[in-house]
Amino acid sequence: MNYETSVVADRSADLDGEDGGRVATGRRRRNWIIFALIALALAIAAWFLFLRGGEPAPAADPDAQLPLVTVVAPGRTTIEGTISATGTIAARREIPVGVVGEGGRVVSVAADQGSWVRQGQVLVTVDRSVQTQQASGAQAQIGVARADANLAQANLDRALKLVARGFVSKADVDRLTATRDAAVARVRVAEAGLRELQARNARLNIYAPVSGLILTRNVEPGATIGAGSQPVFTMAQGGEMELLARLGEEDLAQITTGTSVTVTPVGLDRSYTGQVWQVEPTIDPQTRQGTARVALAYAPGLRPGGFASAVINSGTVVAPLLPESAVQSDAKGNYVYIVGSDNKVARRDVTTGIVTERGIAITGGLTGQERVVLRAGGFLNPGDKVRPRAGTTER
Template structure:
């Protein structure tokens, strides 16, 4: 019975070789593959976390050095820097001569010069009609001849009386009267000659003449024009052709000006520069504009036209100061500054006062002694106290 029951129990268990066997094997493989995939994912995750962390570099190692910025520095020293004052102003004749009618005037008959003409002293610029004045002069010349004839007659009569007075034919009183007549006749000659000279002088003043040698700048008269002493200026001249620039400068710049310092003048619209020197510094300051006038003497040149506008660079002196390239000088709301390096190669901000700015660089008027190591490049990317790797540049580089 037991054998039968056991046999019957074994028959009741599903057989592995039946139609369900392949399905069971597939399920086992799928479960095993899922477990293997899960294990692989876990292992890969753990490995990726462990490999992503770079080992810490030792302090002062190569990694630390790569983070220190490299900058260029220089020791500027002190150089002689020209102090240059720049200003604007107008060109003018250094000694301008307005010329008008000095005599009675009349109708202009000839104008002999044009603007731009060079004339000598006393040269006739224009002539005024003198037909009436010429007749007057001729009449006075005749009066002079009459007076001279009267004087000769008076002198002859006096000579005869002097010869007869010793014989008793002429009294002493008659001799005195003839002497007085002779003296009166001579005086009449002098009066007539003086009147003639006056007329001739008046006639000469009808010629409008150059008071000195120079350059004619303007002409305001034409033939046929009626002129008189009230006609105003007919010609304007520059004495000797000398020019000047009248530079307007601030009160502070005026204090640095002295007579004789060189200057360079460039007219507007021109690239040509003219050299001159300061010949006069105004003793007064305009109370409204707080500016003064510095007059720069210039030699004649056709490009220098009175009334034109120009700029001037006046060299007011020289001083010793550190000279830096423009890239070294930075600026912010607090003012101008540079970065200097301390003994530990750490950047330190230093406030400076900028002086002259030229093609050679920026002169530092205050804030640097010239012995510091000044950052000349990459300073805009630094912060105070930041350590840097400096590269020294020569001052002339």
């Protein structure tokens, strides 16, 4: 029994020695792996520090969470206000030219649409063959009346010579005097009749009442025209045109006579300059619009009846200019948000003025030196702290 126990114990000791060596070797290998991983991590950290210039990571900014807003100090600008409008081109003074006399058959027409004519120029010649014969008859009647008047005068002269001798009574002289006077009156009547016929004949032709541009022609040779018929021509006196610009009541109140206007007819790439010469005193109760009449000099591109757009100068002011996004409004009126020196938002009530393509003129409430929030004002409240960033009002 003792021998067997001793042998077993020796074998157990040998086994314990081999296992212990293996465990120690495994521990050393694991430690080396850990050391290698740590060294790799330190190398990676050193590499990142080298790429960052060796600077340590900055500390967190406490204001980084504040909302970022764009602000601008608008200053003061000379602003020319404009009003946009549309309207119809027309002749400033449209003159209808019709039949003045009794009319008749048209022999010739001397003007056409687009022709320039002078005052008194013959536009239409009417046949006057019948009227010429009537005038000749009237001329002959004058000759007959003058012959009668001469005979009456001769009879009277002879009677006056015989009165002194007593051969002719005073009553006969009175009768002969009356006969002479009646004959002279008939001469005058005949002459007046001739002048009337001549005047009627002169009115048969149609003349230009003023100098200007022919716009429409409604007559051709061979046609029969008469009194009361439609005008045979329409004219633009002096060739002057105008734009009948339609405007709302508020815009109309800003316009005065002499205001400069730029007119661009539809379909053309050029504009024409004119002036407001009349602001009509009435407003259409249906559309709530009025008419500003813009005088324009003649130009081939200005055609009556055509449609055109207009830009009307409504005045000039010197004031801060802000884009529409900066101006808010509520029940109290218009306002903007400004950022103070402590970067806190404050409300500032303002008065708006001229509206232009570049923005809105602020005529009251701002000096132009404040830092005004350009955008996102609807998401701010008075007292909010923000991170302001300088911007520009240009679009």
